Amino acid sequence: MVSRLVLILGDQLSPGVSALQAADKSSDLVVMAEVMDEASYVRHHPKKIAFLFAAMRKFARVLEADGWRVAYTRLDDPENAQSIPAELLRRAEAEGAQEVLATEPGEWRLIEALSDLPIPVHQHPDDRFICSHAEFDRWAEGRKSLRMEYFYREMRRKTGLLMDGDEPAGGKWNFDHDNRKPAQDDLFRQGPLKFDPDETVEEVLTLVEQRFPDNFGALRPFWFATDADQAERAFEHFMEHALPCFGDYQDAMLEGDRFLCHAVIAPYLNAGLLDPLDICRRAEAAYRSGHAPLNAVEGFIRQIIGWREYVRGIYFREGPDYPRRNALNHQRKLPALYWGAETRMNCLAHAVAQTRDDAYAHHIQRLMVTGNFALLAGISPTELHEWYLSVYADAYEWVEAPNTVGMSQFADGGIIASKPYVSSGNYISKMSDYCRGCHYAVTKKTGDGACPFNLLYWYFLNRHRDRFQGNPRMAQMYRTWDRMDAKKREVILAEADAFLDRMSKGETV
Numbered sequence: 001m002v003s004r005l006v007l008i009l010g011d012q013l014s015p016g017v018s019a020l021q022a023a024d025k026s027s028d029l030v031v032m033a034e035v036m037d038e039a040s041y042v043r044h045h046p047k048k049i050a051f052l053f054a055a056m057r058k059f060a061r062v063l064e065a066d067g068w069r070v071a072y073t074r075l076d077d078p079e080n081a082q083s084i085p086a087e088l089l090r091r092a093e094a095e096g097a098q099e100v101l102a103t104e105p106g107e108w109r110l111i112e113a114l115s116d117l118p119i120p121v122h123q124h125p126d127d128r129f130i131c132s133h134a135e136f137d138r139w140a141e142g143r144k145s146l147r148m149e150y151f152y153r154e155m156r157r158k159t160g161l162l163m164d165g166d167e168p169a170g171g172k173w174n175f176d177h178d179n180r181k182p183a184q185d186d187l188f189r190q191g192p193l194k195f196d197p198d199e200t201v202e203e204v205l206t207l208v209e210q211r212f213p214d215n216f217g218a219l220r221p222f223w224f225a226t227d228a229d230q231a232e233r234a235f236e237h238f239m240e241h242a243l244p245c246f247g248d249y250q251d252a253m254l255e256g257d258r259f260l261c262h263a264v265i266a267p268y269l270n271a272g273l274l275d276p277l278d279i280c281r282r283a284e285a286a287y288r289s290g291h292a293p294l295n296a297v298e299g300f301i302r303q304i305i306g307w308r309e310y311v312r313g314i315y316f317r318e319g320p321d322y323p324r325r326n327a328l329n330h331q332r333k334l335p336a337l338y339w340g341a342e343t344r345m346n347c348l349a350h351a352v353a354q355t356r357d358d359a360y361a362h363h364i365q366r367l368m369v370t371g372n373f374a375l376l377a378g379i380s381p382t383e384l385h386e387w388y389l390s391v392y393a394d395a396y397e398w399v400e401a402p403n404t405v406g407m408s409q410f411a412d413g414g415i416i417a418s419k420p421y422v423s424s425g426n427y428i429s430k431m432s433d434y435c436r437g438c439h440y441a442v443t444k445k446t447g448d449g450a451c452p453f454n455l456l457y458w459y460f461l462n463r464h465r466d467r468f469q470g471n472p473r474m475a476q477m478y479r480t481w482d483r484m485d486a487k488k489r490e491v492i493l494a495e496a497d498a499f500l501d502r503m504s505k506g507e508t509v
């Protein structure tokens with residue numbers, strides 16, 4: 001007789017996860033399930049599904065080797081009830097279990113579904129994160145604005161990372177100013193460590209091929225790490241080869257180098273194959289030993305104990321409606337080019353092709369190419385949110401929604417971003433080599449072949465004048481617009497309108 005079920009979700013693959021800590025090997029049964037509800041609540045990229053299923057299967061074996069009894073349901077098991085709540089009920093009935101131990105899921109949808117089960121489910125806090133919900137709320141309480149930078153300093157103090165006594169290492173909290181260099185094509189950058197599929201992965205690839213043949217994205221070649229040992233090797237590889245240049249090229253984009261000096265570890269961190277605090281401590285050691293400079297290590301640590309913890313805090317503080325917010329009332333449908341339809345905009349073509357091939361794009365591609373374009377074009381943030389949630393191997397709502405709805409689309413009305421992340425083609429031209437191979441001319445502001453980002457930038461500012469003209473960080477942009485010849489302003493707005501019309505009619509733009 002089993003006393004309790006212990007639920008382990010696909011992104012809870014850590015041996016120390018709180019539900020396991022609260023459980024008893026001798027009498028409790030671990031439940032893991034590949035289910036259609038999770039695999040299809042958005043149309044996930046096939047690589048994301050394969051990554052999680054393979055990692056889940058391997059983690060179940062790790063638990064068994066450690067003495068746990070595991071009831072694992074495969075997707076094609078004829079008994080599979082195909083949702084997490086239904087699988088829990090099925091197992092509870094079969095085993096006579098009366099209670100479930102769970103680690104709080106990273107999505108309101110599942111938290112609510114577990115709360116609604118007819119048997120008691122104890123949802124233990126997910127203590128793989130550095131900041132608890134209560135701690136974040138205490139930090140946020142009474143503040144007029146919730147800027148990441150101040151939260152990050154608290155996390156530095158709390159963890160002691162890059163601290164020399166009470167002072168930040170190097171005398172400054174943030175070295176972002178040094179991290180805006182464009183990159184040159186460089187044959188010596190190695191990119192992430194890639195793994196050949198083993199037997200477990202091959203089995204899963206065949207399953208995903210059969211069951212999700214029409215999902216957007218290439219399943220093969222598949223090279224993600226799918227267990228903790230491999231993820232560990234991928235992180236070591238990053239530390240050795242890319243951490244030293246992480247800061248310098250953080251904002252750069254190159255046609256011929258999809259990864260630059262990024263870590264490509266978010267899928268592993270978010271699924272629980274890597275521990276955030278552990279990797280930050282090791283990155284700090286790389287700085288202290290002289291292997292990597294401070295601007296790189298501080299930048300890397302800030303992304304993890306700063307941004308990653310901060311967006312999670314916002315997601316849980318703001319509540320279940322957060323992903324549906326639409327402060328700017330943007331309603332345009334997501335154009336087909338996001339699903340790989342032809343586009344003449346080279347920056348978007350590259351960001352989307354890379355997303356299709358690798359279920360990955362780095363931060364600046366997400367923020368300043370696909371995100372920037374959607375914001376300028378007035379695309380529905382809800383549709384865009386569903387796109388980001390589907391197409392990236394690292395996407396779960398707790399981290400994706402604040403980045404998309406808040407940081408990228410300003411659809412939360414400015415909780416995360418103090419001003420919208422919009423730019424004309426000039427920014428993309430400065431930080432990438434995309435414009436060189438583009439049908440459009442980034443230097444052209446109007447007329448045939450003018451870069452659409454240039455037109456849409458002014459279109460956006462003009463459209464949202466009431467909201468943004470009083471923002472001191474945007475005043476200069478409005479002054480420039482106002483000084484422009486009235487006829488030119490008219491032409492820009494008319495051309496932007498015509499462009500959006502053509503795009504919405506499904507023409508290639």
Ligand code: FAD
Nearest residue numbers: 262263264265266303307308362363366367394395400403
């Ligand atoms: P690196 O650039 O090497 O950074 C190292 C690590 O820092 C990342 O692995 C990640 O864990 C963390 N990190 C960096 N930036 C952020 C951030 N803004 N928020 C949270 N963590 C961060 N990240 C996700 O993990 N899942 C998502 O679904 C996701 N959706 C995004 C959607 C949009 C519109 C934008 C603008 C950003 C999104 N991000 C998301 C944040 C960031 O783009 C990715 O974490 C990063 O690109 C992952 O690649 P990497 O591992 O090479 O990161």
Ligand code: DLZ
Nearest residue numbers: 009010033034035038039105106107396
């Ligand atoms: C993303 C995902 C997918 C594709 N499939 C499963 C699954 O079959 N079983 C499972 O336990 N988890 C899966 N996940 C991860 C969950 O969707 C994730 O736990 C929630 O979104 C909360 O973050």
Ligand code: SF4
Nearest residue numbers: 345347425435438451
């Ligand atoms: Fe993108 Fe404009 Fe540059 Fe083309 S010219 S790559 S559309 S920014």
